Amino acid sequence: MSGPNILEALDVSDGSRRQDDSPRQLSTVRGPSDTVFRVAAHGGGVLVLSIMTLVGLFLAVRGAEAIASAGPSFLTEQDWEPNSGRFGIAAVLFGTVAIALIAIVVALPLAVGTATYISEYAPLGLRPLLVGIVDLMAAIPSVVYGLWGMFWLEGAILPVAQWISTYFGWIPIFNVPNFNPGDPLATPTVFTASAFLAGLVVAMMVAPVAASIMREVFAQAPIGEREGALALGSTKWGMIRSVVYPFGMGGMIGGAMLGLGRALGETIAVYLVISPVFVIQPHILQTGSNSISSLIALRYGEASPFELSALMAAGLVLFLITMLVNFGAGIIIQRSRSGAAS
Amino acid sequence: MTITDTPRTQRRAQRPGRITRTAVPGRDGRSSHPTRPETRRNLARIRRDDVLRVVGAAAAAVAGTAWLFAQVFPFEGPLTFVVIAYLLFVGFFVVLISFDDNRVTVIDRVAAVVMHSLAVVLILALAVVIVFTLGRGSEAFLNWNFWVQDLSLAGPLDPMTVGGMAHAAIGTLIMISISLAIAIPLGLLCAVFLAEFPSPFARIVRTVVEAMTALPSIVCGLFIYATYILLFGFDKSGFAASLAITIMILPIIIRSADVVLRLVPGTLKEASLALGTSQWRTIWHVVLPTSKSGLMTAIILGTARGIGETSPVLLTAGYTTYYNLNPFSGPMVSLPFATFTLVKSPEPSQIARGFGAAAVLMVLVFVLFLVARIIGGKGAGVLSPGGQARARAASLRDAVRFDQRVPTTPDRLDLPAIPDDQEVPR
Incomplete structure (x- = not known):
């Protein structure tokens, strides 16, 4: 391996000097180590791409098998009896979306409030600590939240659920048909293991994820505009409402959607707190709900090959929904003013 | 709120062709608060x-x-x-x-x-x-036995002084080590590829990786269960669980490492290339050291996620109550999986053991997280005291070397030696 002569390398060919208008032809000759490195890096990319495509394709092919045999009733059937041919994701999909929506409705105010507090109200000395705490919350394993929901929150939330149902039962989703508020012997057990409880547990997992994204975006709001608002006589809340929130709107929506993606796919915490039912359960305070991921955890063990395909079809639907939500979040964050720099 | 325009200045401003003047309250002899004396605003x-x-x-x-x-x-x-x-x-x-x-x-x-x-x-x-x-x-x-024993001798009715969670802790460590051994080299290589070789193909890979971060963790487990265990016929084992965890954390690591690598200033890379370095050496000696702390954070956060996740392990590892150090044969249990299994038992002592395992898991995640904060809290190029000492020693060595160098005679053209793998423009 003899190194090329530098004079030869620097020599500009006469041809290009004569036709002085045409641009110089630039080409790169790589040394052997660079070639090896390029090949290795591209190989890494190809390998990762093929693993990921393999997972996706496998899911799609096996899932399509089940979807094809179920036909359109896959989306409308509530039961899950693949071996007798009657199965569909209507009930589990409804439960998944209901739990995720409850979670995000509860988590969004908490996340916005916490992010605003940390970036605007908290004393300067306390901020790094609070940022650390919120990030730490996002890293706590889901099984710990599941334990908390199963052994602590369930008992604490029963009277609240009962209270909501008693006084707001006229709103259809808060109605619990088997519960009669006038009956002094009515048992509160109709409120256990509900979608509401699962939603609250998932909200606790989702809120820190969303809060940490929102806090980062709020902190980037330009100082000049903040001072401008204050100098025009705005109060602190007026400044936050007219400068920080419009600036961080993309981050707020994107953070909430990323949280939603996390909430949709959550398995263990939901599995531990709900009692699975295979009907569409619009009464969110009542016992029994279901989600796609806990359906998989529940049924994979004794599944026949065809039932496994059906579970994969359900998983595929969940994956597609989560992917749409995540991509939507990514696009919103990128398009927004605050996301332009990143 | 304190500045109010008088009707006269407003009229003047609306009239066409007139130069408007800034309205200053009090200039025309009328204060905005004629009755109240001005008080200092409280800024506390x-x-x-x-x-x-x-x-x-x-x-x-x-x-x-x-x-x-x-x-x-x-x-x-x-x-x-x-x-x-x-x-x-x-x-x-x-x-x-x-x-x-x-x-x-x-x-x-x-x-x-x-x-x-x-x-x-x-x-x-x-x-x-x-x-x-x-x-x-x-x-x-x-109880001390919780840290050193396994559960093989402890029945549901035994007191807390018998049995422990050491087998689950060891299982967790083995599983996460195997998945990191696959995910770190592959993830970093792919992230370097995405950040350093921009091309339409790289864009496809990036999109697919971003899509796969949405893959629910239970579906990772289901995939390995359907292929490795059912299709290829292997038993449930620690290695199968590691594969499921790898599929889960690989996109997470790649995505955050890619973001970190793209933040390396272009000027640094260009300076290195302009000195005649090859691309490979630029990445190895400039890009990776500059983004070291961010890459460590990406890996550690991926690790924390992989350690804490139950669902991939639930489908692939199998439950056991005794030590199993061989990841390729026999079931192996991890801390979150053990917690999950134990708390479903009706016995209070089993539930207490489950909580103990969850507490150990949580402490493990906290420690990892603290390490990530300590490493990742510093910006690029900010050195620890040890790193500063090493950098000082290196520059001292360079100074000594420069001093000892024989001065070249001025009439000889001293061409720099060129490494073999140099990029040569033609």
């Missing part, structure tokens, strides 16, 4: 009035709720009490401020109170989660 962050109002409203709210619970509603649990008390508190607070401030101020103060209380609720909930888990688990993990 905490105002005495506010503190008194908060205390007053809180006292009134607690008293009011206690009365409500005693007289109107029957007693319905502490959480309901807190919710009603809080709503009453906000109401009283609004009334108190509106006695001597305008609407804008009322909204500002209420917003401040709401933001403070939302943050307190979230952090309080975190404290409850941690203290509750540690408290219930302490029954188990305060």
Whole structure:
């Protein structure tokens, strides 16, 4: 391996000097180590791409098998009896979306409030600590939240659920048909293991994820505009409402959607707190709900090959929904003013 | 709010063709507040009035709720009490401020109170989660045997002094080591490829990787269960669980490492290339060291996620109560999986062991997280004391070397030696 002569390398060919208008032809000759490195890096990319495509394709092919045999009733059937041919994701999909929506409705105010507090109200000395705490919350394993929901929150939330149902039962989703508020012997057990409880547990997992994204975006709001608002006589809340929130709107929506993606796919915490039912359960305070991921955890063990395909079809639907939500979040964050720099 | 235009200046500003003048309050002899003398604005962050109002409203709210619970509603649990008390508190607070401030101020103060209380609720909930888990688990993990024994001798009715979680802790460590051994080299290589070789193909890879971060963890487990275990016929084992964890954390690591690598300043890379270095050496000696702390954070956060996730392990590892050091044969259990299995038991002692395992897992994640904060808290190029000492020693060596070098004669053209793998423009 003899190194090329530098004079030869620097020599500009006469041809290009004569036709002085045409641009110089630039080409790169790589040394052997660079070639090896390029090949290795591209190989890494190809390998990762093929693993990921393999997972996706496998899911799609096996899932399509089940979807094809179920036909359109896959989306409308509530039961899950693949071996007798009657199965569909209507009930589990409804439960998944209901739990995720409850979670995000509860988590969004908490996340916005916490992010605003940390970036605007908290004393300067306390901020790094609070940022650390919120990030730490996002890293706590889901099984710990599941334990908390199963052994602590369930008992604490029963009277609240009962209270909501008693006084707001006229709103259809808060109605619990088997519960009669006038009956002094009515048992509160109709409120256990509900979608509401699962939603609250998932909200606790989702809120820190969303809060940490929102806090980062709020902190980037330009100082000049903040001072401008204050100098025009705005109060602190007026400044936050007219400068920080419009600036961080993309981050707020994107953070909430990323949280939603996390909430949709959550398995263990939901599995531990709900009692699975295979009907569409619009009464969110009542016992029994279901989600796609806990359906998989529940049924994979004794599944026949065809039932496994059906579970994969359900998983595929969940994956597609989560992917749409995540991509939507990514696009919103990128398009927004605050996301332009990143 | 204090600046008010007089009708005369407004009229003048609206007339076409006239040069408008800045309206200065008080210039025309009329002060905006003719009756009130100017007072210095209070710029303090905490105002005495506010503190008194908060205390007053809180006292009134607690008293009011206690009365409500005693007289109107029957007693319905502490959480309901807190919710009603809080709503009453906000109401009283609004009334108190509106006695001597305008609407804008009322909204500002209420917003401040709401933001403070939302943050307190979230952090309080975190404290409850941690203290509750540690408290219930302490029954188990305060015994020394919890740390060194496995569960093979401990039945559901045995006391806490028999049996422990060491087998699950070892299982967790083996599984995460195997998945990191695959995910770190592959993930970093792919991230370098995405960041350093931009092309349409790289864009496809990036899109697919981003899509795969949405893959629910249970589906990773289901994939390995359907292929490795059912299709290829292997038993449930620690290695299968590692594969599932790898598929889960690989996109997470690649995505965050890619973001970090793209933040390396282009000037640094260009400076290195302009000195005649090859691309490979530029990446190895400039790009990777510059983004070291960010890459470490990406890996550690991926690790924390992989350690804590139950669902891929649930489908692939199989449950066991004894030590298994061989990841390729026999079931192997991890801490979150053991927690999940134990707390479903009706026996209080098994539930306590489950909480103990959860507490150990949580502490493990905390430690990883702290390490990530310590490493990742520094910006690119900020060195630790040890790193600073090494850098000083290196530059001292260079200085000595320069001093000892024989000065070249001025008439000889001293061409620099070129490494073999140099990029040569033609």
